[in-house]
Amino acid sequence: MTEKSTGTGAPSRTLSLLWGSGDTAAPRKGPARSVTVTQIVEAALDMADDRGLTAVTMRAVAERVGVSAMSLYTYVPGKPELLDLMVDTCYLRMPRPAWHDEPWRARLTSVAQSNRDLLAAHPWLTEVAALNRPPLGPGVMAKYEHELAAFDDTGLTDVEIDAALSYLLMFVQSVCRSRHDAARVTTDSAMSDADWWSANQPLLAEALDPTHYPRAVRIGAAAGDAQNSAWSAEHAWEFGLARTLDGLAALIDPAER
Incomplete structure (x- = not known):
């Protein structure tokens, strides 16, 4: 077990x-x-x-x-x-402010952000909180009820609402888990991402021939310059949340597809 x-x-x-x-x-x-x-x-x-x-x-x-x-x-x-x-x-301790007349995107953004804040405060939750077998206690039920209410008036069926919430929470958990993994690597190595790339730059410049890897070199360099790293938790969050909500818009606002 x-x-x-x-x-x-x-x-x-x-x-x-x-x-x-x-x-x-x-x-x-x-x-x-x-x-x-x-x-x-x-x-x-x-x-x-x-x-x-x-x-x-x-x-x-x-x-x-x-x-x-x-x-x-x-x-x-x-x-x-x-x-x-x-x-x-x-x-149980998560804040649950009442939903008012905010657009559905604002409500779901709030759901995503509150879960992100929770996982930032308790990083170990990304290791144990299984979506398929949640502890069915008062905290889980209060959280579930509150987050389901964020989908009121979206026109989705009950099954679609449950799936849409799971879809949103899986995105949040994935990004937060990656962020925590990156932080652990930095801590274990005692070296920042910028220092790591700087230390390996001569070898990378010699090994990564743009004639053999034109896209990888060009796009990787552009992303690295923009993010100051090969991967940015903030960029992944902003880009991914917007795309996740765009995906749900195909169900909630099909006319905007």
């Missing part, structure tokens, strides 16, 4: 924890409980945000909240269920 995506834990226990009954269970024999599920989730979130998901182990979380590793399992069955709780908590 994988511990790196949502929806891999025991469903009945996970749903019980997600909807709050985990903190209000009937009293048990033995010492009184010293922590709550909420405190455990908060500790795990702090660890993931500070040091990445690999830092979040059941033993490490137990040490953070001051209980034994074995005791922690009486609160949360395991790492898969803990991940579901962490993801749902992040979703």
Whole structure:
């Protein structure tokens, strides 16, 4: 069983924890409980945000909240269920301003941006938040309801709205995952993209013969000059979001195709 995506834990226990009954269970024999599920989730979130998901182990979380590793399992069955709780908590805290009379493009841009902000604040979410098996807790449901409402009055069917939202969120997740991967490479190598290209420029100039690779050399140089790198997260975001919305316009505003 994988511990790196949502929806891999025991469903009945996970749903019980997600909807709050985990903190209000009937009293048990033995010492009184010293922590709550909420405190455990908060500790795990702090660890993931500070040091990445690999830092979040059941033993490490137990040490953070001051209980034994074995005791922690009486609160949360395991790492898969803990991940579901962490993801749902992040979703529950997302801002959800009311939609008014904004055009549909403005509403969907807001949905995309709020998800981008979430993934920027919690980069580890790109590794675990599975679209096919989301933790069906209050955070997921509130987020889903709010984002579906952004498609009101678009004329799409219910199935099309669900698919269109997934399409938009997959774009956001893809760009954010690429951005986080690029940031990790920079951190691991202790070298910026500009420094890397500068250091390798003599070799590249010798190896990349424009007579053999005319398009690659010409277009690559133009993109590099424009972006100051072979790839720019900001350019990918702006260009990709516009094209994603253009694609949805084929369904929502077919007359503009």
